[in-house]
Amino acid sequence: MASDEAGIILLSLKVATASVVFSVPAAIFFAYALARWNFPGKTLLDALLHLPLVLPPVVVGFSLLLLFGKQGFLGRWLDDWFGIVFAFRWTGAALASAIMGFPLMVRAIRLSITAIDRRLETVARTLGGSRLWVFTSVTLPLALPGVVTGVLLSFARSLGEFGATITFVSNIPGETETLPLAIYSLIQTPGGDAQALRLSGIAIVLSIVALAVSEWLTRRSQKFVARP
């Protein structure tokens, strides 16, 4: 059972960190595409990216199981070619968290890219910058407040992920049993209430810290971006 509290917290942090680290580049790409490009199917893509926000998490978890499970078509392919396994591993928990947090991250980054004066990018081009250089030296730094907000929102969302995770990778102590899953099984266990309460307290503290850090970072990065 959930005896190793430090292990549970560390696992939760590991899952959340991995999910955020691997989804940031993709989120920046999709946010940029949605903010700056016009292409056929843009509305469809937008809707698709937002789906995890409105679908029951169980449905997301079940879909992941079908796609990335041992018998799933992506899951088998990844295992055969790269030896990557998601099913019933902590990496699967990270994948589920990443999918659930993705819309939040894309939204925040997209908003901040939309807010950038496009003429700044034009000026940078006329000053000799290639498209890629202008993106890295002007667009990305100016979108930083949005990236920071997106990362922390998705990180916090990750720490709280329950439905998709338990459906996809089940509740395996030491492998996929993150904080919410541990709390859930403690509540189901006679005499586990005290520990459940303690872990809940830890979850609250972690969430508050994540939000506070996000606020602080956002304010710091906005100092440069804002004009009087």
Added chain:
Amino acid sequence: MIDVDIEQRLGSFELSVSFRAEAPILGLFGRSGSGKTSLVNAFAGVSRPQRGHIVVNGEALFDSDGGVDLPPERRRLGYVFQDDLLFPHLSVEANLLYGFHRAPPAARAIEPGHIVELLGLERLLRRFPAALSGGERQRVAIGRALLAQPRLLLMDEPLASLDVLRQNEVLRYIEQLRDDLHIPIVYVSHSVGEITRLADIVVLLADGKSLAVGDVDDVMGRLELRPHTGRYEAGAVIEATVASHDLTDGLATLKFQGGELVVPSVEALIGERVRVRIRARDVALATEPPRRVSVLNILKGSVAAIAREEGPIVDIRVRVGQASLIARITRRSRAELGLEQGMEVYALLKAVSIDRRSVGYA
């Protein structure tokens, strides 16, 4: 040499501009909606014309026949916008060096140190754009464009968002650039004052078309172009050199091809060339030399043209030596004096009607 001949359809607006000109400062003058900004965008490579060419100093930036369309970063044009558009996340120094670092080392003829000194930016280098005044920001923007080693500086209404004091400050710097760096400047503006003060050659734009190209005083002084150059702004420009200063009276005497002008003292040394803009409504006419009047400037000349116009006002172009002035008088005065083309007249100009803003450095 700037050679432009382009056609571009932008929604319902049609841009059709063609001119060839060589000048230290080329003015693009037109009211808002005349196509100035569309033309500048085509220059910078931000938009693509349907047909035509843009050639700067023999190199094609765009040529629909030759299949040339350089991307903005390879056109090497310094672009200064109406808003300074400094990068808010970079210090003044990093802003200045943004384009410098992207220019090929062999092309780095304009040195950061020189620009910093020329534009008076020493004290600003470590600051961020948010902490600068409007004039300072525009100076940094100009420096940043110059350090990208452009073959041409494109200035699109660079003074529009500044107050009068800052405008004069930035104008002085632009005049210094012209004299110091020898980079051709295309200066876009809807202000007669700025165009006449700075430009040598002007292209007049209206409804997306280039209506006239030529010397500033010719184009701006042409009576039939008045609907586009503006009724209340009508006037003529005279190029002159400072002949002497009268410190006790606070006056200066300027020599031009056709005579002398006495004006309130100007900030220029003896021998320096200046441009004086004389508004049509400040000039009165007489058929014989008046005596005992307070007017200090009485210039002998002849009537070169009379605008046919309805209403109480008539504009008369007076040739004085090689220069020409426009006098705006009533039709009644014209009838009473019996003014006709070729007649000898005296143009009367009060010295006080020429203020500091009318005089620029040539």
